[in-house]
């Protein structure tokens with residue numbers, strides 16, 4: 061395998077404020093690589109450095125063997141880029157924006173473009189300023205995919221998309237991977253990275269804390285279950301079950317709130333012994349997940365051994 065992105069010791073400060081510090085990782089050709097981190101962790105800063113929209117204070121970044129700053133024009137020919145914040149001309153229609161980018165790049169397969177517009181259920185006849193934030197995002201996604209670039213760099217691509225469009229986006233990413241092309245995408249949602257990516261780098265407070273396979277994320281994965289029963293249930297039936305980190309009985313005496321690490325099998329089987337009215341599962345924010353994961357020592361050191 062060949063590395064298509066090589067980042068070494070990349071550092072960027074905003075005056076005295078930290079942006080990113082000594083970030084190093086490699087993305088191999090053909091991977092779907094996730095860049096996961098809570099708000100303000102440094103994802104956009106890293107991506108803007110890759111795109112030569114910012115200049116690094118220290119370190120190097122190369123794409124397809126080319127220096128991102130020195131050879132940024134040659135690199136842009138290889139890339140489809142979705143910025144975190146879109147700034148297209150608000151008076152152009154979605155269709156005109158896509159036509160503009162099509163001319164800029166040349167060689168866009170019009171049938172593929174039409175297919176992308178249909179798949180994301182996008183109306184290209186409306187002015188950009190009239191689109192909802194989700195529809196603006198779709199135009200951004202289509203312009204990044206439409207010329208079938210060798211490398212897609214996508215900053216929080218699914219933020220604002222509804223679940224059906226998120227699924228369609230995941231299918232589009234899978235097709236890119238099946239084509240042997242590469243995707244680098246940022247997100248602050250763990251499950252999204254799990255569903256889309258094969259490898260992940262986790263960034264926290266400007267520093268990488270882990271790079272590894274998505275299948276190795278089990279130890280940090282958390283989710284929460286709220287189970288309402290038809291009548292009161294004994295709290296101690298759920299305490300100490302496999303995977304249960306915390307369990308709380310709400311004031312009504314028949315609703316349990318559980319924090320789980322790993323699988324929900326033991327909880328679901330125990331709950332099934334009582335009459336269940338409803339069961340709601342949700343993923344805590346990455347901030348909450350990290351808070352719990354690091355609460356024992358408060359240090360990123362715990363992760364250092366995972367960085368490869």
Ligand SMILES: Nc1ncnc2c1ncn2[C@@H]1O[C@H](COP(=O)(O)OP(=O)(O)OP(=O)(O)O)[C@@H](O)[C@H]1O
Nearest residue numbers: 074077078079097098099100101102103104105106
């Ligand atoms: N132009 C800027 N001037 C000063 N500080 C900045 C600037 N841009 C980013 N920062 C700071 O750099 C740090 C990293 O921000 P960055 O936008 O890269 O994070 P992020 O992981 O992309 O977050 P989000 O998910 O919220 O977009 C933050 O502390 C942020 O406040």
